[in-house]
Amino acid sequence: MESLSFSYPAREAVASRVHVGVVGSGDLEVLLEPSPDGRAHVTVTTSVPGFGAVWKNVLDRFFSRFDGAAAIEINDFGATPGVVMLRLEQAAEALRA
Amino acid sequence: MRDSFIELRARERARAILDADTFRELLGPFDRMKSPWLPLQGVVTQADDGVVVARGRVDGKPAVVAAIEGAYQGGSIGEVSGAKIAGALELALRDCERGRPVRPVLVLETGGVRLQEANLGLAAIAEIHAAIVALRRHVPVVGVVAGLVGCFGGMSLAAALCSRLIVTRQARLGMNGPEVIEQEAGIAELDSMDGAEVWGLMGGEQRHATGLADVLVEDDVGAIAAQVREAFNTTAPPRSEQVQVFCRRLAGIDPGHPPSPKALRTLWAREGEP
């Protein structure tokens, strides 16, 4: 198990909370809610240690298109970068809905 | 095309069982009541510990659903997930005792005790059993085993304590999972990889045909929700109280020459059941 933290600048306030996914094999859950300080914060807890650079890469890509001031908690059970991105996009989509 | 219930996650399953737009979750993911024991063992936690408790209505009447997420830790019962189920049932009991009936529904998808929380999982399961027995005197407790994990270990007893048990063909119900039996008693006792054998023993259709489940239903959201509503009209005594019936059935069995699953369907046919 490993815990990682990331932070990104944000432009838009986030108004609601969104939960997607499950901490099941090859999957993850995402809890997204308003951030208190106008920036985006991501905390990742993953069952697979040693992939900090990969996480950063996926999150960099996600935040290149998402500018909400969100506090995001990720609980990961060995998801691939593709699945991580899918869940993040689902959460962003649900936020817009 | 069918609207699969099995493919739904626990939260959506609970929502599907409750009347439209009545779902209100208690202790949801953002309350972050997580397992205190898994992080100590290096295991990632899920924010709701794998159980969704939701209030709402069933057929217009106040209800509570506790649905287990089979995809998280095999639906295993830890301290928190177990306390969520037991606590929900205890509150339903309190309301029933105050003359405000609450319809309880359990959506069971679990391998039983979560081994990393061992004795606290077992204790919670005993408390779930206690709550079902107490609550069942006021209102039917309805169990659903849809399929994905099945329902095993101490929680199979919880299923058997329900006033009414609804299963699909994809459900498996047994005290000991096939892998556990193979491990404990050897492959000569049971080959857990032999699917036909396993389904013949503990599949939903077999359980229904031998009187160990009440309703066999298609894997369809609407059909399952309808059967749950219907189950609250039951007046039949719970199966686990029918001691004489089952003692008589068991006395007729020769363990040296046990019947085949198919033969048991005839021996323990649903017809003539009280």
Place this chain on the structure above:
Amino acid sequence: MSAQPNPAPRGLAARGLRWLQALTGQDGLLPSAPRTVRIADAPLGEELARFIAVVPDGENRFPRARCGEVGLDEAWTLAQQVRGTMSEDQNQRPRALIALVDVTSQAYGRREELLGIHLAGAAAADAYASARLAGHPVIALLVGKAMSGGFLTHGYQANRILALDSPEVLVHAMSKESAARVTRRPVEALEDLGERIVPMAYDVRSFNRLGLVHRLIRGVNADAPGPADVERVRGELTAAVATARGAPRDLSSRLESDAARATRAASIEVRRRLAQAWDAV
């Protein structure tokens, strides 16, 4: 079922029977029940109590239930006998039921699953819970193993759980050997884990720290109880029965001890927050 008398089972698995004999002076054999379920009435304090034990029988008709497991016949017999006690006492003060617990597990087998051992286990738990709700003080006395499904069906529905402080009194969801196989860890690693993580431990002192034990009875010879040991235990049982008679018939006392408040804090917190949210709009 064999009509031949069995030699008394040896070793730890015979503790249930040994304590039944010690506390009641009887062997508890019933005319039309399997030899694995022993039941005897005996005085306890001012009243008569019913003592129930599940014991090994090398000739049990179900081979997977010969070593102290709760199998199909055992669970259904427990259900039948406990419910029988309830009907006998319908018009009198409900007798105390003392479950003497030394059960290695539930029976694992193909026949068991086919014939619905989960329902048999449920029926036994149901009967004990129903007896408790009907006002029978149900007391479990852990004298040996209290494992997994065996404990759920015989003892875990008790108003109060008492335990002998003995290294052979073990409580767990899965035997050490099986847990080692399932988790692919050596038994020693599991023992180390149990020292760090209380609910993972097997020993009764750790179990006591979970707040689930009403009284841990120390200094008693669990294997060969002398007259003083038996008197001690009888006194503890009598007191537990009195406590149970004057207390709620549910299991709420399991969350009220200092130990429970410390170790089962999450169990308490979940209930508190559920209650808070229950009626909120």
